[in-house]
Amino acid sequence: MNNKKIILITGWTGYIGSHWVIAFEKAWYKTVIVDNLSNSSLETLNWIEKILGYKPDFFEVDLRDKEKLEEIFENYSFDWVIHFAWLKAVWESCEKPLQYFDNNIIWSLKLFELMEKFGVKNIVFSSSATVYAPENSSPLVETMTTWNTSNPYWRTKFLIENILEDLANFSGFRVVNLRYFNPIWAHKSWEIWENPEWIPNNLLPFIMKVATGKLKELKVFGNDYDTIDWTWVRDYIDVVDLIDGHLKAYEKISPLSAFQASFPPREKENEWIFETYNLWVGKWISVLKMIKETEKIILKKIDYKIVERRAWDLAEVYCNPEKAFKELWWKAGISLKESLENSFKFYNK
Numbered sequence: 040m041n042n043k044k045i046i047l048i049t050g051w052t053g054y055i056g057s058h059w060v061i062a063f064e065k066a067w068y069k070t071v072i073v074d075n076l077s078n079s080s081l082e083t084l085n086w087i088e089k090i091l092g093y094k095p096d097f098f099e100v101d102l103r104d105k106e107k108l109e110e111i112f113e114n115y116s117f118d119w120v121i122h123f124a125w126l127k128a129v130w131e132s133c134e135k136p137l138q139y140f141d142n143n144i145i146w147s148l149k150l151f152e153l154m155e156k157f158g159v160k161n162i163v164f165s166s167s168a169t170v171y172a173p174e175n176s177s178p179l180v181e182t183m184t185t186w187n188t189s190n191p192y193w194r195t196k197f198l199i200e201n202i203l204e205d206l207a208n209f210s211g212f213r214v215v216n217l218r219y220f221n222p223i224w225a226h227k228s229w230e231i232w233e234n235p236e237w238i239p240n241n242l243l244p245f246i247m248k249v250a251t252g253k254l255k256e257l258k259v260f261g262n263d264y265d266t267i268d269w270t271w272v273r274d275y276i277d278v279v280d281l282i283d284g285h286l287k288a289y290e291k292i293s294p295l296s297a298f299q300a301s302f303p304p305r306e307k308e309n310e311w312i313f314e315t316y317n318l319w320v321g322k323w324i325s326v327l328k329m330i331k332e333t334e335k336i337i338l339k340k341i342d343y344k345i346v347e348r349r350a351w352d353l354a355e356v357y358c359n360p361e362k363a364f365k366e367l368w369w370k371a372g373i374s375l376k377e378s379l380e381n382s383f384k385f386y387n388k
């Protein structure tokens with residue numbers, strides 16, 4: 040236990056973070072987790088305890104509370120940080136931009152200050168494909184332009200990506216910047232999944248809530264896009280594949296990780312790194328096709344209504360995941376069918 044590498048995880052009780060904690064504890068890391076529970080609940084900790092047989096070290100802390108966070112840095116010798124904590128609702132960011140700038144940017148800076156102070160310079164940043172400029176055509180590749188984002192949530196990701204790149208260049212940080220979009224579903228035997236109490240912003244939880252009778256009908260935002268069936272197309276990645284991609288990304292910055300054996304030795308061990316990877320499947324599907332695929336699994340019709348477009352939705356967003364495949368030896372392997380089956384099982388409980 041003592042020589043396990045210790046990881047600080049921010050935003051862990053959230054959807055992606057909770058899957059991450061379990062995967063990492065199972066992969067022989069010790070995780071120390073902080074969350075202010077603004078978009079999650081302590082119930083997740085109980086589920087995680089059931090799955091692991093013990094409770095990971097958890098601190099209910101808001102990242103803006105630098106003193107409390109500093110105490111945590113004093114008590115643990117972190118090897119690296121994974122930064123998930125974020126406010127992430129696009130519509131809300133348009134209503135409260137200053138809150139999003141304050142929360143997402145200021146609390147990230149406080150975290151980075153402490154990382155610098157305590158010499159913890161390895162970080163995996165949970166970014167988003169939303170940073171790509173809307174003018175880019177899919178499939179998106181990492182070298183395409185970012186900027187020109189259309190709402191405050193997306194802009195906060197763009198700004199922190201750029202700040203991290205400067206910290207790598209000028210303060211010796213080692214950063215793996217992961218861009219993803221539309222993670223879906225849940226691990227098949229873990230009792231955690233994306234289950235917002237409100238009407239979901241994301242398509243898949245919305246479909247499942249309608250499929251299981253928790254919501255009456257699905258809203259399809261626009262059917263006048265220039266796409267195969269006039270509804271937008273996206274690339275969906277199973278959250279379990281996504282977490283596996285994070286594990287491989289960590290290997291990139293930490294040469295002595297548990298996965299070292301499978302990687303060739305690096306040329307220079309202590310150089311700074313700022314490297315970006317798309318973590319996506321590389322396959323696209325339209326909204327209407329996703330509804331049909333779900334109907335095939337659940338064997339009933341999903342009621343939907345076409346409504347106005349949302350201001351920020353682009354017609355086509357999918358990516359080329361080739362770089363992650365070549366450099367991280369990572370590829371998404373879970374089929375859409377399997378993801379849908381796993382999800383329906385949970386939502387139907």
Ligand SMILES: NC(=O)c1ccc[n+]([C@@H]2O[C@H](COP(=O)([O-])OP(=O)(O)OC[C@H]3O[C@@H](n4cnc5c(N)ncnc54)[C@H](O)[C@@H]3O)[C@@H](O)[C@H]2O)c1
Nearest residue numbers: 050053054055074075076077078079101102123124125219
């Ligand atoms: N889910 C997606 O579709 C998606 C896509 C791309 C990127 N991301 C990014 O992945 C990360 C995790 O997303 P998620 O879907 O798990 O979100 P989530 O809302 O489920 O989890 C975020 C967690 O951060 C916590 N948090 C928020 N502000 C905090 C603060 N000031 N201090 C401490 N904790 C705080 C929340 O309580 C929540 O538990 C986010 O950075 C998000 O922007 C998500």
